[in-house]
Amino acid sequence: MKYQLDHQDIRDGVWKLCLDFGSNYWQNCDRNRSYPEEFVNALTRSGYLGALIPKQYGGYELPISAAAAILEEIHRSGGNAAACHAQMYIMGTVLRHGSEEQKEKYLPGIADGSIRLQAFGVTEPGSGTDTSSLRTTAVRSGDRYIVNGQKIWTSRAEHSDLMLLLCRTTPINQVKKRSDGLSTLLVDTRKIPESQLIIRPVRTMMNHSTTEVFFEDMEVPTNALIGEEGMGFRYILSGMNAERILIAAECIGDAKWFVEKAVAYAKERVVFSRPIGQNQGIQFPVARAYAGMRAAELMLKEAARLFDEGGNPGEEANLAKLLAADASWEAAEACLQTHGGFGFAEEFDVERKFRETRLYQIAPISTNLILSYLSEHVLELPRSY
Numbered sequence: 267m268k269y270q271l272d273h274q275d276i277r278d279g280v281w282k283l284c285l286d287f288g289s290n291y292w293q294n295c296d297r298n299r300s301y302p303e304e305f306v307n308a309l310t311r312s313g314y315l316g317a318l319i320p321k322q323y324g325g326y327e328l329p330i331s332a333a334a335a336i337l338e339e340i341h342r343s344g345g346n347a348a349a350c351h352a353q354m355y356i357m358g359t360v361l362r363h364g365s366e367e368q369k370e371k372y373l374p375g376i377a378d379g380s381i382r383l384q385a386f387g388v389t390e391p392g393s394g395t396d397t398s399s400l401r402t403t404a405v406r407s408g409d410r411y412i413v414n415g416q417k418i419w420t421s422r423a424e425h426s427d428l429m430l431l432l433c434r435t436t437p438i439n440q441v442k443k444r445s446d447g448l449s450t451l452l453v454d455t456r457k458i459p460e461s462q463l464i465i466r467p468v469r470t471m472m473n474h475s476t477t478e479v480f481f482e483d484m485e486v487p488t489n490a491l492i493g494e495e496g497m498g499f500r501y502i503l504s505g506m507n508a509e510r511i512l513i514a515a516e517c518i519g520d521a522k523w524f525v526e527k528a529v530a531y532a533k534e535r536v537v538f539s540r541p542i543g544q545n546q547g548i549q550f551p552v553a554r555a556y557a558g559m560r561a562a563e564l565m566l567k568e569a570a571r572l573f574d575e576g577g578n579p580g581e582e583a584n585l586a587k588l589l590a591a592d593a594s595w596e597a598a599e600a601c602l603q604t605h606g607g608f609g610f611a612e613e614f615d616v617e618r619k620f621r622e623t624r625l626y627q628i629a630p631i632s633t634n635l636i637l638s639y640l641s642e643h644v645l646e647l648p649r650s651y
């Protein structure tokens with residue numbers, strides 16, 4: 267199969283690292299819903315998780331295309347980078363909008379793995395996709411913010427030292443634009459008493475270490491504020507293109523895994539005295555999934571190229587995420603169908619990867635919301651909400 271392979275040395279290194287974490291490892295984590303601690307530690311030790319951190323803070327200062335290659339290879343090998351991917355893009359908010367003091371305090375630790383920044387508290391049960399309606403408040407009181415409210419789907423909160431938290435600092439009825447008056451706090455959760463920060467795991471259809479989080483008069487020092495008060499929504503948005511590109515890369519990795527797995531099985535499985543892969547009914551869905559993956563891969567490369575040139579490729583990043591998530595889902599379906607009943611057996615990994623890749627139609631942004639972005643911002647159709 268012909269792939270667009272850049273950063274081959276990085277890909278080889280990641281692939282080699284992933285060989286130590288095979289099917290049994292991921293199946294065990296999935297079965298027990300346990301955090302893949304050993305894998306995340308190995309990835310951190312190798313420096314891959316600090317790929318995007320500038321050299322002055324101890325990172326490798328690599329382009330986003332390299333970070334995409336890292337995540338893609340993890341997924342192509344059958345693993346799941348969801349346990350740690352957010353660190354790559356959350357860090358960007360601190361890098362772009364944090365003070366020099368915050369960067370010096372946290373980035374070297376994130377780069378060497380002594381500090382984890384993997385929790386991103388944006389979504390709330392009451393507001394969902396309508397982020398500007400979020401209800402968690404941070405009220406200034408001397409040198410502290412007092413935070414009250416609730417988040418849902420705050421993934422990895424139990425495995426992270428820091429949490430980037432979006433909350434309202436100016437009431438919605440006192441701002442001109444609904445997206446004004448939101449602020450971003452970099453909360454050091456190690457220093458918060460349990461009575462102020464309650465984290466409850468939410469069991470989901472795949473292993474994702476996600477949680478719901480409750481803030482009860484949680485005291486956060488004002489020096490945890492990133493950038494200017496009231497500008498938090500913009501800071502979060504500024505990281506969205508990177509997030510879309512990196513998630514698209516995971517989807518491409520998944521799609522490749524599904525296609526390779528389906529092809530191998532179709533050649534080997536004999537029914538009616540011939541390999542099932544000889545039947546066009548088996549070939550065509552896999553061939554179509556491969557075509558979808560290759561097209562999405564090109565859009566991903568284009569989005570990464572524009573991003574690495576210093577652009578702000580909203581259209582291409584959204585297109586890449588949309589097409590790659592569709593490609594991985596189509597490939598998942600073709601792979602499961604090719605495997606027949608064995609696709610449902612845990613030991614084949616297909617059902618696990620099938621569940622894992624389904625997420626990307628919903629998170630970190632749902633397909634509808636990407637279509638809505640394209641309709642409004644690219645096609646200039648009237649705003650629908």
Ligand SMILES: Cc1cc2nc3c(=O)[nH]c(=O)nc-3n(C[C@H](O)[C@H](O)[C@H](O)COP(=O)(O)OP(=O)(O)OC[C@H]3O[C@@H](n4cnc5c(N)ncnc54)[C@H](O)[C@@H]3O)c2cc1C
Nearest residue numbers: 386387388389394395419420421474629630631632634651
């Ligand atoms: C496993 C998992 C991990 C996650 N991790 C994180 C995390 O770490 N941090 C975090 O902050 N969030 C996280 N999320 C939340 C995720 O980003 C949201 O689930 C996602 O953005 C969708 O929001 P919602 O679930 O509130 O859906 P809703 O906003 O309730 O929407 C429900 C459905 O309606 C559709 N819809 C809503 N409005 C419109 C519209 N105007 N037009 C068309 N369709 C519309 C949506 O597309 C969606 O399909 C996670 C979610 C999951 C499931």
